[in-house]
Amino acid sequence: MTVEDAAGQRIVLITGASRGIGAETARVLAARGDHVVVNYREKAKRAQALADSIRHAGGSASIAGADISDADSVRALVAGIVEEFGRLDVLVLNASGGLELHAGPDYAMALNRDAQERLVRLAVPHMPFGSRIVFVTSHQAHFHGHKPVPAEYEPIAASKRAGEDVLRAMIPELIARGVALHVVSGDMIDGTIIVQLLERRNPDAVTARRDHGTLPTVTEFATAVSLATTSPADPGHTTYIGGQDYLDGREINV
Numbered sequence: 001m002t003v004e005d006a007a008g009q010r011i012v013l014i015t016g017a018s019r020g021i022g023a024e025t026a027r028v029l030a031a032r033g034d035h036v037v038v039n040y041r042e043k044a045k046r047a048q049a050l051a052d053s054i055r056h057a058g059g060s061a062s063i064a065g066a067d068i069s070d071a072d073s074v075r076a077l078v079a080g081i082v083e084e085f086g087r088l089d090v091l092v093l094n095a096s097g098g099l100e101l102h103a104g105p106d107y108a109m110a111l112n113r114d115a116q117e118r119l120v121r122l123a124v125p126h127m128p129f130g131s132r133i134v135f136v137t138s139h140q141a142h143f144h145g146h147k148p149v150p151a152e153y154e155p156i157a158a159s160k161r162a163g164e165d166v167l168r169a170m171i172p173e174l175i176a177r178g179v180a181l182h183v184v185s186g187d188m189i190d191g192t193i194i195v196q197l198l199e200r201r202n203p204d205a206v207t208a209r210r211d212h213g214t215l216p217t218v219t220e221f222a223t224a225v226s227l228a229t230t231s232p233a234d235p236g237h238t239t240y241i242g243g244q245d246y247l248d249g250r251e252i253n254v
């Protein structure tokens with residue numbers, strides 16, 4: 001079951017949607033008729049250009065700046081959505097980071113674990129029965145502790161896995177409120193800034209992934225994230241995109 005208003009439109013918040021996978025997910029969901037709230041941290045012009053292009057294509061979008069690692073900022077984000085729309089039907093937890101210049105040693109955990117839980121706790125009281133939360137992650141994070149991770153990605157992988165664990169622990173209380181959590185995990189996604197940077201800094205890490213097969217594209221991954229917002233699968237279900245070698249003989253069932 002999913003929720004929609006009388007016009008059949010869901011209110012969707014996508015964190016970190018000013019570029020990359022979040023931006024493409026916004027385009028895909030707007031094309032199916034959702035109103036997408038494009039959250040960004042600092043790239044307001046880029047977020048506005050995306051919202052304009054969605055509207056130009058006949059869709060519905062607005063932008064909302066907020067650093068989701070900042071408690072006041074994220075409280076204002078949720079309050080603004082409630083004030084404007086009265087509810088939130090879909091929350092896509094896409095924003096991620098930790099390797100930014102000037103980021104302190106605790107920032108990855110603060111963003112990828114603590115901020116995810118805080119946002120969910122703030123949003124859920126405004127999510128009607130039948131709403132959906134989608135946590136976006138990478139295979140390197142999802143399988144953290146079970147598969148090797150390049151050294152420079154270790155803090156991200158560990159913190160995103162910790163974030164996923166915290167959210168999974170919330171599944172019973174989310175179910176009680178009629179909100180389903182789904183996880184979408186991807187291999188390295190071709191064409192993203194992160195993979196372009198990695199190709200410069202540690203080309204062997206990218207080549208090693210390409211040796212296992214063609215990397216998924218941003219559109220393929222964003223489409224999977226979008227489908228997870230309507231999937232009939234049970235809460236806690238994980239959709240895997242690319243990286244079949246991660247799945248062969250996996251020891252954890254999450």
Ligand SMILES: NC(=O)c1ccc[n+]([C@@H]2O[C@H](COP(=O)([O-])OP(=O)(O)OC[C@H]3O[C@@H](n4cnc5c(N)ncnc54)[C@H](OP(=O)(O)O)[C@@H]3O)[C@@H](O)[C@H]2O)c1
Pocket residue numbers: 015016017018019020021022039040041042043044066067068069093094095096097111136137138139185186187188189190192193194195
């Ligand atoms: N790239 C990959 O190969 C890959 C593979 C598998 C999974 N994923 C997952 O897909 C998701 C998106 O990845 P991506 O490569 O598209 O990311 P990206 O290009 O680095 O974009 C990150 C987005 O998050 C926003 N952001 C960063 N910190 C934020 C904060 N504190 N508060 C609010 N927004 C913040 C950025 O906004 P500003 O630009 O305004 O700062 C930007 O829109 C992540 O969860 C990632 O783990 C990525």
